Amino acid sequence: MPILSEYGSINLKLSREQAASLQSTGYVEVVPALDGRWKVTASSYVGSLVVDGVELLIRPKINPENLFLLLEPGLPPNAWRKEAFSYDSTSDLLPSVVAFFARTVETTLGRGILRAYESRQEPLVALRGRLDVSQQFKRAGVLTPVSCTFDDFSEDIVENRVTRAALRLALRVPRVDPGERQRLMRQLVALEGVSDSPVNAKMVDSIYFTRLNQHYEPMLGLARLILSNLTLTDAGGSTSASSFMVDMNDLFQRFLTERLRRTLRGKVDVVDEPIVHLDAGQQVTMRPDLEFRDSAGRARYVGDIKYKLAENARGRSNDYYQLLAYTTAIGLPEGMLIYCRRQGDSERRTVTVTNAGKRLVLRSIDLTGSPEQVNKEITALADEIRNGANRARQFY
Template identity: 75%
Template sequence: MPVLSEYSSIDLDLTRSQAEAIQRTGFVNLSPAPADRWRVTASSYVGTLVVDGVELLIRPKINPENLFLLLEPGLPPSAWRKEAFDYDVTSNLLPSVIAFFARTVETTLGRGVLRSYQAREESLTTLRGRLDVAGQFKRAGVLTPMACAYDDFSEDVIENRVLRAAIRLALRVPRVDPGERQRLMRQLVALEGVTEVAVRAETVDAIPVTRLNQHYAPALGLARVVLANLTLTDDRGSTSASSFMIDMNDLFQRFVTERLRRELRGRLDVIDEPTVHLGMGRQVAMQPDLVFREPGGAVRYVGDVKYKLATDAHGRSGDYYQLLAYTTAMNLPEGILIYCRRRDDIDESAVTVRNAGRKLVVRSLDLAGPPEQVAHEIAALADAIAKTPVSIP
């Protein structure tokens, strides 16, 4: 099957129907090529694309280990080393991600299925908890069953519902390794007391991480990846193919946000995509990727995260204009653009705006090296942000 890298091109023999179907996905761009072929150009999306009998594998240009680091930043590198190796050999991301998800859920549930107290209201033949007086009065004198209200210590919580939904979806993927399929089936058995409901990827974002459910965080993060990016194609009632496409722009932004939040905990609060206004009277709404605030205090810094660096390694003009608008609206002396570093790029530069005095800093992170190097660069970036000035000189 054809394999290409993000932002690269390949010429393929396609029918017009196939070309139109692939173009409609929005994941790649197509244009006519010599010899009645079609030129397929990848964008920021990577993974497995299956459309109308055509299967494309699109690889990121970063270290395979670091792709899994971006997928779930809450685990040590040893957790995904096998899957990263398998992906490097086969170029097919989907089986590796399903295997990574299955092993992560197994480790999570091995520590015990999460349970919490859930408020219930049921009609029972014997009293449980307390009598629901209002509900009982509606029964017009009928003594049984009784309307009861009680708290049930149950595993039927939103965290487990998310995992169950993602496991069900993963089991529908064809060509999953039999061992991983059995692993997923065992997990369904472990969650048999959990209600099976449709779950959207955004549901995971609304789950607060606490001391009680913190060990679920890596599995929930991967469940979100599966729910958000896996598309199944059914043919006559049976699953025939699956597409799994990940936007590296979104993945890189989520990774940087989460890692900076972790590094700056106790020093600065990291708020992702708040709404700010450029004009007076709340005119011209904008959403910077990152805003850094002193704990319970004033805004200290602002930043934007961009996956693709400009060819001159100094950022793109439009990104500078955008960051200048953020710093101006928030009256900050400095802001930062955080890029993914490409080969031969510099790691840091800065522009001081004429007649404004504001400093626009560019920092890049190298995702071609080992995960330990990425962690070191994130820590250095967090320290630099924490030491920035707080007012216009």
């Protein structure tokens, strides 16, 4: 099975149809090479890709442990060590992610299945809750069943529906360890009181987390990952292949946003992708990745996250232009570009814009070290952002 690294290339013997199928996925670029072969170049997507009989494994350049750290930043540092070791040994990301998800679900549901009050409308033989007058009138004098509207304390809630849907999908993945498959089955049985209604990854984004359901957040983050990125191909009624591709750009942005939000909680409010107007007439809108606000809701700092740094390790000009537009539109003296650092990249760089005085800070995070080192870097990054936000107060 061909293995290549993120943004790496490999020459493969493919048919013209296979090359076209790979190219059509958008995950890799396929161009003709010498000797009748095809040059396949990976992008920011990593994982396992199965198309038209061709299977590729694409590995990220970061530490395997830190890949799982990015997959779900809400878990303790040692939660993914077993799966990270397995992935490092086999290069196949999907079975490791499924095993990671199975153990997370088992731990989460072991604390008790979440229940909540949900409003329901059902025809019943006896009145329960409130009479649904409009529905009852439609029955033209028929007294039973009675149209009722009531609050039901149930486990059939969106959090459990998403989890059940992800469990059912994960059970169809091939090459999963039998022990992990049994673990998935046990958790599916535990949620037998939950309906199999249609769900999608966007439903996770709509969930508001409180102290009552906060322990579900890591599990639902992984469920979202599976529902968003797992594609199964069926043949003859049985699963024949599965693709699981994760965009490192999206993963890095989600990870940093969540970690900074937790680290800065109570000090600075972190708002992701707010709408910002560039012009006075509010005709041109922009969405910076991060906006940092004080307790009164005023923007004090702005940041943009870029997973891949330019080849010269200085940042792309377009990224600086974009950040300059954000700082100008919001009225801030300073903003930050946050990159994933590679070997040879500078840790920090500051550009002062001519005739504007804006300070554009380039800051990078190293994901090649241990999870503990990554945590230290994020803490230092959060401190720098908070200091920048405090400096901005002088301009108001």
